[in-house]
Amino acid sequence: QVQxxxxxxxxxxxxxxxxxxxxxxxxxxxxxxxxxFRQAPGKERxxxxxxxxxxxxxxxxxxxxxxxxxxxxxAKNTVYLQMNSLKPEDTAVYxxxxxxxxxxxxxxxxxxxxxxxxxxxxxx
Numbered sequence: 353q354v355q356x357x358x359x360x361x362x363x364x365x366x367x368x369x370x371x372x373x374x375x376x377x378x379x380x381x382x383x384x385x386x387x388x389f390r391q392a393p394g395k396e397r398x399x400x401x402x403x404x405x406x407x408x409x410x411x412x413x414x415x416x417x418x419x420x421x422x423x424x425x426x427a428k429n430t431v432y433l434q435m436n437s438l439k440p441e442d443t444a445v446y447x448x449x450x451x452x453x454x455x456x457x458x459x460x461x462x463x464x465x466x467x468x469x470x471x472x473x474x475x476x
Contacts (some may be wrong), residue, residue, distance in 0.1 A: 354450050354465045355432075356376045358365030361446060364438055368474070372433040374448030374467055382406075385456040386424060386431040387463055390444035401433060402456030408446070411456050416442075438474045445469040 360372040374386065387402035401422040402411045410422050416435075424431040431448060447470075449463035457463070 354381070354384065356448050356450060356465055356467035358446065358448055358467045358470040363473045363475065366438060366440055366474055366476050368438050369434070369436045369470060370438065372435065372446055372448075372470060372472070374431045374433075376429045376431070376450065378429070378450075379405045381429040381450075382426040384450040384452055384464075385428075385454050386422075387449045387451065387456060387458075387460075388422065388433045388446060389428045389449060389460055390442075390446045392444040393442075397447075397460055399458040399460070402458065404456050405429065409456055413457060413458070435472070438472075440476045441472075443472060443474050445471050 355377040357375050388395050388400040389436050391397040403422045407424050419437045421434045448467045450465040451463045
C-alpha cells in the first residue's frame with residue numbers, strides 16, 4: 353500500500369512557475385513509476401508527465417513539453433513537477449499516481465495508487 357500526498361499548488365499569474373511535490377509513504381517507493389495527471393472542471397483527466405523508477409525515463413504530454421519537468425528523489429520518497437511558463441489553460445487539479453513495477457505510462461488505468469490532488473490556478 354502506498355499513500356500519496358501532493359503539495360505546492362496555488363494561484364500564480366500567467367508566465368509564472370510552481371513546483372508540485374508528491375510525497376509517498378512506504379519503503380518501496382523506488383519500485384514505482386510515478387505520474388502526474390490533471391483534471392480541469394468539466395474535462396476528462398489528462399496525462400501530464402511520468403517518470404521511471406530510476407528517473408532515467410520521462411514522458412510528457414505535448415501540451416506541457418518544454419515547460420514542465422518531472423524528477424524524483426527516491427531517498428526522500430518524493431516526486432516533483434516543476435511547472436514553468438504557466439498558462440491559464442494549465443489550471444486544474446493536479447494528482448500524482450504510482451504504478452508498481454511498470455514503465456511510466458500515459459494511461460491512468462495503469463496506475464495503482466492516487467493522491468487527492470492539489471489545485472493549480474493560473475490567472476491571465
